[in-house]
Amino acid sequence: MDLVLIESLCVDTVIGVYDWERTITQRLVLDLAMAHDICAAAAGDDVALTLDYAAISEHIDAFANAHDFALVETFAERLADTLREEFTIPWLRLTVRKPGAVPAATTVGVQIERGIRTGAA
Numbered sequence: 167m168d169l170v171l172i173e174s175l176c177v178d179t180v181i182g183v184y185d186w187e188r189t190i191t192q193r194l195v196l197d198l199a200m201a202h203d204i205c206a207a208a209a210g211d212d213v214a215l216t217l218d219y220a221a222i223s224e225h226i227d228a229f230a231n232a233h234d235f236a237l238v239e240t241f242a243e244r245l246a247d248t249l250r251e252e253f254t255i256p257w258l259r260l261t262v263r264k265p266g267a268v269p270a271a272t273t274v275g276v277q278i279e280r281g282i283r284t285g286a287a
């Protein structure tokens with residue numbers, strides 16, 4: 167199975183369960199692995215035949231600007247839904263980290279996998 171990757175993508179968004187968090191933006195750091203058979207794109211040397219990581223990164227940034235969830239879980243789940251639908255991604259693994267949320271930890275967050283991971287993809 168081939169994967170298209172986006173790693174350490176930083177976005178700023180309103181996120182958090184506490185009142186003070188509803189009035190500021192905070193940074194989230196995302197890792198994304200997306201199943202996609204890259205053979206056709208490689209053979210044709212054609213970005214239209216693959217998952218365009220630049221376009222997907224822009225989509226994620228716009229998503230972060232447009233939403234204000236309490237939990238990183240909700241951010242991850244809703245983002246995974248929209249990415250899978252918008253870009254026809256059969257399987258993905260998404261890690262959402264919120265560095266600084268717990269001062270004693272380097273980072274905290276969630277990781278989810280959604281969809282079906284097939285050999286063809």
Ligand SMILES: Nc1nc2c(c(=O)[nH]1)N=C([C@H](O)[C@@H](O)CO)CN2
Nearest residue numbers: 181182183184236237238239267268
């Ligand atoms: N599993 C989670 N635990 C917590 C979250 C979260 O989104 N998922 N959020 C918070 C607060 O917003 C925290 O980040 C503020 O420092 C606490 N626990």
